[in-house]
Amino acid sequence: MTATIQAYQFALDPTPEQEDMLRSHCGAQRYAWNWGLARVKANLGQREAEKSYGIAGDDLTPALSWSAYSLRKAWNEVKGEIAPWWAENSKEAYAAGLANLAVALGNWNDSRSGKRKGPRIRFPRFKGKRAGLSCRFTTGAFGLAGPGRRHVQLPRIGVIRTFESTRKLARHARRGTARIRSATVSYRRGRWRVSFSVEITRQDLPAARPGAVVGIDLGIKCLAVLSTGEVVPNPRRLEAAQRELRRLQRQAARRDGPDKRTRAVPSARWRKTRARITRLHARVASARSDGLHKLSTRLASAYGTIVIEDLNVSGMLKNRTLARHVADLGMGELRRQVSYKTAWHSGRVVVANRWYPSSKTCSGCGAVKAKLRLSERMFRCDQCGLALDRDLNAALNLAALVSSRSWRATVNEPDGNPCKTSAALAAGTATGRPAGSTPCREATAHDTLLRVS
Numbered sequence: 229m230t231a232t233i234q235a236y237q238f239a240l241d242p243t244p245e246q247e248d249m250l251r252s253h254c255g256a257q258r259y260a261w262n263w264g265l266a267r268v269k270a271n272l273g274q275r276e277a278e279k280s281y282g283i284a285g286d287d288l289t290p291a292l293s294w295s296a297y298s299l300r301k302a303w304n305e306v307k308g309e310i311a312p313w314w315a316e317n318s319k320e321a322y323a324a325g326l327a328n329l330a331v332a333l334g335n336w337n338d339s340r341s342g343k344r345k346g347p348r349i350r351f352p353r354f355k356g357k358r359a360g361l362s363c364r365f366t367t368g369a370f371g372l373a374g375p376g377r378r379h380v381q382l383p384r385i386g387v388i389r390t391f392e393s394t395r396k397l398a399r400h401a402r403r404g405t406a407r408i409r410s411a412t413v414s415y416r417r418g419r420w421r422v423s424f425s426v427e428i429t430r431q432d433l434p435a436a437r438p439g440a441v442v443g444i445d446l447g448i449k450c451l452a453v454l455s456t457g458e459v460v461p462n463p464r465r466l467e468a469a470q471r472e473l474r475r476l477q478r479q480a481a482r483r484d485g486p487d488k489r490t491r492a493v494p495s496a497r498w499r500k501t502r503a504r505i506t507r508l509h510a511r512v513a514s515a516r517s518d519g520l521h522k523l524s525t526r527l528a529s530a531y532g533t534i535v536i537e538d539l540n541v542s543g544m545l546k547n548r549t550l551a552r553h554v555a556d557l558g559m560g561e562l563r564r565q566v567s568y569k570t571a572w573h574s575g576r577v578v579v580a581n582r583w584y585p586s587s588k589t590c591s592g593c594g595a596v597k598a599k600l601r602l603s604e605r606m607f608r609c610d611q612c613g614l615a616l617d618r619d620l621n622a623a624l625n626l627a628a629l630v631s632s633r634s635w636r637a638t639v640n641e642p643d644g645n646p647c648k649t650s651a652a653l654a655a656g657t658a659t660g661r662p663a664g665s666t667p668c669r670e671a672t673a674h675d676t677l678l679r680v681s
């Protein structure tokens with residue numbers, strides 16, 4: 229039994245009145261965010277100005293607290309004055325906006341002081357009318373509704389019909405293995421959705437073959453090649469839809485769109501085409517996500533150990549010729565899904581070191597080639613004459629990493645200097661495994677628990 233937090237998302241089919249209320253709640257969340265941000269900014273600016281006049285620390289205007297609690301308290305004191313219409317929306321909408329602001333300010337502060345790793349976080353900005361619509365509810369009456377498994381309930385807005393059945397979550401709720409913690413409504417790609425954050429007690433069976441190892445080589449030509457020899461074809465839905473997309477984009481270009489210089493209002497025909505493009509993008513995205521989920525579920529429930537490459541996806545996205553394909557395939561997404569799903573089935577994911585030459589190594593004799601062009605689809609070994617599909621060879625090497633003794637001996641060592649390692653590889657080091665470099669590592673908690681959806 230494992231307890232996890234999972235998101236259950238359902239597309240909503242609101243009535244026009246309900247849609248108005250959804251929009252109003254999202255606007256309320258934005259209003260509270262902007263109000264709180266203006267307050268904090270004014271306070272920071274005041275203190276900054278006073279410091280520049282040479283006012284001593286004790287005489288400065290006191291700093292405002294950024295906690296969600298104090299922001300909410302301050303809001304409640306003034307809301308009757310500045311927003312006499314506040315009662316039209318659930319108080320949760322304002323509380324959520326202020327809570328988000330408190331998190332954003334905290335992230336900025338931690339990033340500034342070095343407490344938070346990763347890229348620098350910018351100071352929060354005001355949300356304009358074009359900001360994404362969303363609103364979160366953490367208290368009040370929300371959850372599944374009705375006997376037909378086709379409705380959800382939200383505070384104040386009431387019971388809204390869903391497009392899909394809610395049975396998966398309903399079954400958990402009936403068994404008492406689900407606790408809904410919050411509900412977030414959002415408007416994305418032309419559709420309203422609700423996302424429930426749910427604490428789930430899962431009882432998954434262990435992987436069908438707990439001792440089995442499968443290596444996955446993620447490719448450009450096909451989605452994945454498994455070390456079992458199976459070739460998983462690309463979800464080519466994006467490719468197929470792209471022709472239609474190009475046609476629609478040409479159509480939109482011919483129609484009268486908005487113009488910033490002349491302030492021309494877009495024509496109704498332009499809007500219609502734009503709406504079609506949005507829907508097409510949405511269809512492609514959900515088809516792709518479906519394909520990836522089916523593959524990752526199948527692998528995680530079948531194999532005890534999954535070996536996967538550590539791809540530098542953000543680096544690959546900068547390479548413009550590969551970019552579209554990589555983005556299309558959602559490689560990083562597959563790895564994320566495999567990571568958390570193996571955890572459910574008591575399996576494990578092993579991530580190969582980024583510099584491990586899985587493609588250049590012969591899966592038969594272990595010899596490493598100095599060079600292998602991306603255009604060479606067949607792997608031919610100069611030492612033992614082995615010839616097989618390039619991606620299958622790489623997948624076999626990845627699977628072999630787990631059984632080989634060298635990995636067990638070095639698993640706990642640090643990764644070594646990647647630059648040094650890559651230089652050594654480029655120079656054609658005979659073994660391909662420079663000293664101090666670990667060919668792979670067990671996926672860490674960070675890999676597994678990135679995000680569960």
Ligand SMILES: [Zn+2]
Pocket residue numbers: 590591592593594595609610611612613614
């Ligand atoms: Zn060989």
